[in-house]
Amino acid sequence: MKSIMSRRRGLAAFLLLLIGYHFTPYFVTNLYHLHILNLAGIYTLVVLGLNILSGYTGQVSMGQAGFFAIGTYVSALLMMNWSIPFWSASAMATVMAGLFGAVIGIPAMKLSGPYLVLATVGFGEIVRLVLLNWTPVTKGAAGLVGIPLPTVLGFVVTTEKHFFYLILASLLVGVFIALRIADSKIGRTYRAVCEDELAAEAMGVNINRYKISAFIISAMFAGFAGSLFGSFSGVTSPDNFTFDESVGFLCMSVIGGNRSIVGAVIGAFGLTAVSEALRVIQGFRLVIYGSILVFTVIFMPKGIIGLFRWICGNFSVKEID
Amino acid sequence: MDDRNVILEVRDISKRFGGLRALDTVSVAIRRNSVHGIIGPNGAGKTTLFNLITGMLLPDSGQFEIEGKPIKKVRPHQLVSIGVSRTFQNIRLFKGMSVLENVMIGQHVHTPTAVFSIMINGRKSRSAENAAREEALAALGFVGMARNVDQNVDSLSYGNQRLVEFARALAAKPRILLLDEPAAGMNPTEKQHLLRLINSLQQKDYTVVLIEHDMKVVMNVCSTVSVLDHGKKLAEGRPEDIRRHPEVIRAYLGKSDRGHA
Amino acid sequence: MQFFLNGLPIGAIYSLVALGYSLIYAASGVLNWSQGDMVMLGAYVGFTVFFFLKLGFISALFLAIVVVALLGALVQYMILRPLREREAPPINVVIATLGVAIICRNLALGIWGPDPQILPSPVSSRPLSLAGVSVTPQDILVLSVGITLMLILHSFLKNTREGKALRAVAQDRYAAQLVGIDPERSDAVAFAASAGIGAAAGILIAPIFFVTFNMGASIGLKGFVAAVIGGLGTIPGAIAGGFFLGVVESLAGGLISSGYRDAITFSLLIVVLWLKPSGLFLRKNRQKV
Numbered sequence: 001m002k003s004i005m006s007r008r009r010g011l012a013a014f015l016l017l018l019i020g021y022h023f024t025p026y027f028v029t030n031l032y033h034l035h036i037l038n039l040a041g042i043y044t045l046v047v048l049g050l051n052i053l054s055g056y057t058g059q060v061s062m063g064q065a066g067f068f069a070i071g072t073y074v075s076a077l078l079m080m081n082w083s084i085p086f087w088s089a090s091a092m093a094t095v096m097a098g099l100f101g102a103v104i105g106i107p108a109m110k111l112s113g114p115y116l117v118l119a120t121v122g123f124g125e126i127v128r129l130v131l132l133n134w135t136p137v138t139k140g141a142a143g144l145v146g147i148p149l150p151t152v153l154g155f156v157v158t159t160e161k162h163f164f165y166l167i168l169a170s171l172l173v174g175v176f177i178a179l180r181i182a183d184s185k186i187g188r189t190y191r192a193v194c195e196d197e198l199a200a201e202a203m204g205v206n207i208n209r210y211k212i213s214a215f216i217i218s219a220m221f222a223g224f225a226g227s228l229f230g231s232f233s234g235v236t237s238p239d240n241f242t243f244d245e246s247v248g249f250l251c252m253s254v255i256g257g258n259r260s261i262v263g264a265v266i267g268a269f270g271l272t273a274v275s276e277a278l279r280v281i282q283g284f285r286l287v288i289y290g291s292i293l294v295f296t297v298i299f300m301p302k303g304i305i306g307l308f309r310w311i312c313g314n315f316s317v318k319e320i321d
Numbered sequence: 322m323d324d325r326n327v328i329l330e331v332r333d334i335s336k337r338f339g340g341l342r343a344l345d346t347v348s349v350a351i352r353r354n355s356v357h358g359i360i361g362p363n364g365a366g367k368t369t370l371f372n373l374i375t376g377m378l379l380p381d382s383g384q385f386e387i388e389g390k391p392i393k394k395v396r397p398h399q400l401v402s403i404g405v406s407r408t409f410q411n412i413r414l415f416k417g418m419s420v421l422e423n424v425m426i427g428q429h430v431h432t433p434t435a436v437f438s439i440m441i442n443g444r445k446s447r448s449a450e451n452a453a454r455e456e457a458l459a460a461l462g463f464v465g466m467a468r469n470v471d472q473n474v475d476s477l478s479y480g481n482q483r484l485v486e487f488a489r490a491l492a493a494k495p496r497i498l499l500l501d502e503p504a505a506g507m508n509p510t511e512k513q514h515l516l517r518l519i520n521s522l523q524q525k526d527y528t529v530v531l532i533e534h535d536m537k538v539v540m541n542v543c544s545t546v547s548v549l550d551h552g553k554k555l556a557e558g559r560p561e562d563i564r565r566h567p568e569v570i571r572a573y574l575g576k577s578d579r580g581h582a
Numbered sequence: 583m584q585f586f587l588n589g590l591p592i593g594a595i596y597s598l599v600a601l602g603y604s605l606i607y608a609a610s611g612v613l614n615w616s617q618g619d620m621v622m623l624g625a626y627v628g629f630t631v632f633f634f635l636k637l638g639f640i641s642a643l644f645l646a647i648v649v650v651a652l653l654g655a656l657v658q659y660m661i662l663r664p665l666r667e668r669e670a671p672p673i674n675v676v677i678a679t680l681g682v683a684i685i686c687r688n689l690a691l692g693i694w695g696p697d698p699q700i701l702p703s704p705v706s707s708r709p710l711s712l713a714g715v716s717v718t719p720q721d722i723l724v725l726s727v728g729i730t731l732m733l734i735l736h737s738f739l740k741n742t743r744e745g746k747a748l749r750a751v752a753q754d755r756y757a758a759q760l761v762g763i764d765p766e767r768s769d770a771v772a773f774a775a776s777a778g779i780g781a782a783a784g785i786l787i788a789p790i791f792f793v794t795f796n797m798g799a800s801i802g803l804k805g806f807v808a809a810v811i812g813g814l815g816t817i818p819g820a821i822a823g824g825f826f827l828g829v830v831e832s833l834a835g836g837l838i839s840s841g842y843r844d845a846i847t848f849s850l851l852i853v854v855l856w857l858k859p860s861g862l863f864l865r866k867n868r869q870k871v
Contacts, residue, residue, distance in 0.1 A: 060672075060673050107856035110859060111859055113613075114814060117613065117676070119855050121803065122807070122848035122851045123848075125844065125845070125848050126845050126848045129844050129845035130842075130845060180439055180440050180441075180442055181439065184439040185425075185429075185434055185446075185453070186434065191415065191418055191422075192418070192426045195415040195418065196414075196415055196416075198397075199413035199415065201377075201397040201398045202397060202398075202409075202413075203398075203401060203426050203429050203489065203490075204398050204402065204493060205398055207398065243799065244799070247680055250680075251680070254677050258673060284688060284689070286684055286691075287684075287689055290688065291681070293677055293681035293684065294661055294678050294681035294685070297677045297678045297681070298661070298664050298665055298678065301668055301670050
């Protein structure tokens with residue numbers, strides 16, 4: 001039972017950190033930096049879902065940008081064309097993304113390894129290409145302009161600082177839900193399905209249902225994040241949802257620590273920060289970024305959170321005992 | 322044999338893999354509350370029989386009945402609710418998970434999955450989780466692994482991994498427990514322990530079917546033994562009769578008569 | 583008919599890229615996401631040899647193949663071998679090859695700049711009319727060089743020591759090791775051969791499309807799709823898949839809609855994956871329970 005206790009303590013520390021994060025706008029006064037933090041927060045929501053999908057059930061997806069795009073476009077179009085308020089539009093966008101998650105989850109349950117990866121890549125590309133070509137609705141390559149701002153309790157969210165709190169609140173809820181899923185019977189069953197489908201099935205687990213449900217969950221996280229993204233940016237176009245974007249999400253999940261909710265948060269913020277910090281270098285910035293990816297997966301196979309746990313395991317356990 | 326006493330009936334099951342007849346019209350009746358041994362040389366079709374019973378393979382012909390009800394086209398995951406659970410010849414634990422977590426997966430069909438309650442950490446989800454934990458701990462206690470609950474299964478010895486798998490199958494609360502070579506890789510002390518466990522299961526109203534190579538185990542716990550060879554049932558009966566059965570001796574030792582069983 | 587013919591040269595290119603995927607996947611089980619960027623590097627190296635060293639098209643082709651093949655072997659030794667030694671999970675391997683792709687792409691951007699470059703065709707690009715359909719000499723060149731390369735690869739795998747070792751490793755890595763084959767070396771051969779034929783594909787399409795630093799992404803993805811449609815890990819599958827994809831794309835673009843061409847391709851892919859995960863051109867191998 002000790003491990004559960006120390007785990008609880010770790011989680012509590014992590015949540016405190018997230019709450020402490022809420023004071024950030026008082027010392028990050030540079031609006032651009034705040035903007036990047038906000039983006040990182042939105043990406044984190046996508047990565048949380050992806051971590052459940054790819055980390056817990058082992059279904060690697062390189063098409064999360066597709067769900068993200070569906071969330072953005074559905075909520076933006078609902079708000080723009082039918083003047084539906086932000087929260088209802090966002091909820092519908094989340095559900096719509098979840099439906100697409102189910103649709104792609106059905107062929108996906110038969111697939112694994114490279115085949116599954118390719119199916120998800122294909123899905124992401126199909127979404128992007130439809131957005132690009134379905135001009136009457138999506139305005140094609142030009143994209144949508146003037147996506148309405150969200151309203152919270154009658155209060156219109158306008159500035160970066162307002163968005164910071166909206167995104168932080170969403171993030172807290174997202175992290176809580178993801179932690180609950182991961183830490184419950186659902187998460188345990190996901191891991192079992194990932195480790196040995198046959199044995200899980202012999203223990204009465206309906207593996208298809210669990211595999212599809214993970215797709216739906218990850219799609220809903222991405223869809224909700226997308227709806228925030230649209231209103232946050234005000235404009236959007238298919239260029240925001242390329243294959244590279246999906247790859248970025250996957251890198252965040254793996255670098256932070258696949259199969260760790262806390263790792264997903266660290267990965268999303270960490271990689272966004274690294275990528276921004278490297279802007280100073282210009283020129284070969286992304287060469288270094290790529291090298292960091294390669295270096296990390298070779299020398300930190302369990303991601304940043306794995307390194308963290310290793311350090312804790314080596315130094316602190318003795319004290320506690 | 323009294324029909325009402327039969328809990329699992331295997332009727333004329335055949336299965337081919339390409340040109341190989343893995344099982345050829347095999348019938349076995351397993352009596353309630355018995356320990357039924359399935360023995361036979363390698364490649365006799367024993368594990369295939371288990372895979373067919375648990376729905377992991379579909380038979381070419383024949384059928385299974387559990388308590389007189391035919392089970393047809395049942396997906397493997399539905400068998401636990403019917404009352405069948407199993408272990409695997411080549412231990413299939415969930416790697417990277419703790420002993421307790423492994424056994425809690427055995428509880429899967431017996432605890433509700435209250436999605437909404439899980440998300441808000443509601444009472445329903447917590448009480449289900451506690452119930453699953455209690456049941457899993459009880460099963461682990463029964464097999465004598467209660468002290469290792471938080472350990473990662475990868476770090477256990479072979480024999481202990483078998484015991485965890487045993488506990489996981491028990492946590493599924495089966496009426497019929499299928500054990501595929503439960504004693505393989507165990508040392509003599511561990512085997513003694515296993516024999517005691519199987520004996521006490523019988524007293525607890527379980528029906529156990531086990532595939533085993535170790536004749537000592539078979540002779541000690543089984544009330545009935547069926548012998549398979551090349552996909553056919555050679556003989557069936559009490560262990561002491563089977564041991565003297567000429568066909569069985571030939572199947573095991575080949576045609577030469579230098580017998581040393 | 584015209585659309586069918588138009589699909590063949592691009593199909594040959596896809597086949598070459600698909601061969602790269604399949605060769606590496608068969609040998610080492612790795613999905614190499616940097617394959618498309620080997621195509622891009624091949625095109626750039628060819629471009630440099632042609633314009634700055636002022637050597638002919640044939641030398642450009644050869645030098646590009648050699649340089650990029652060496653790079654491929656380097657990727658295997660520097661990145662994939664350490665991953666395998668550490669028994670990294672497959673997803674880490676995927677991320678590592680994606681990292682290689684990002685590195686290659688941005689190195690190219692740094693060296694050759696963001697502007698698209700063009701490599702002139704060594705043959706005339708004026709279309710020839712033959713029996714009502716038109717083909718360009720460049721198309722014929724692409725097809726003939728492409729098919730020649732496939733034949734060379736085939737005989738390399740069949741007849742040389744390294745090729746036989748590679749096939750043995752693809753059959754059974756462990757058993758190959760027992761008979762004294764170094765699987766890491768075979769992997770390096772697979773990476774070099776894949777990168778080399780990728781580079782050749784890059785030079786062959788350079789006169790048709792512009793050479794840009796990010797051309798590898800889409801061509802790599804198409805090659806991957808072709809490999810999977812044909813049956814990942816098999817040589818005939820990769821070739822058939824490449825031509826099939828080239829023709830389907832050409833037909834979909836010409837007869838249905840050019841904007842939705844790729845969407846149609848990917849939808850087809852998902853249907854193929856769903857119905858026949860082992861590829862269109864292979865008998866299904868049943869997984870052992």
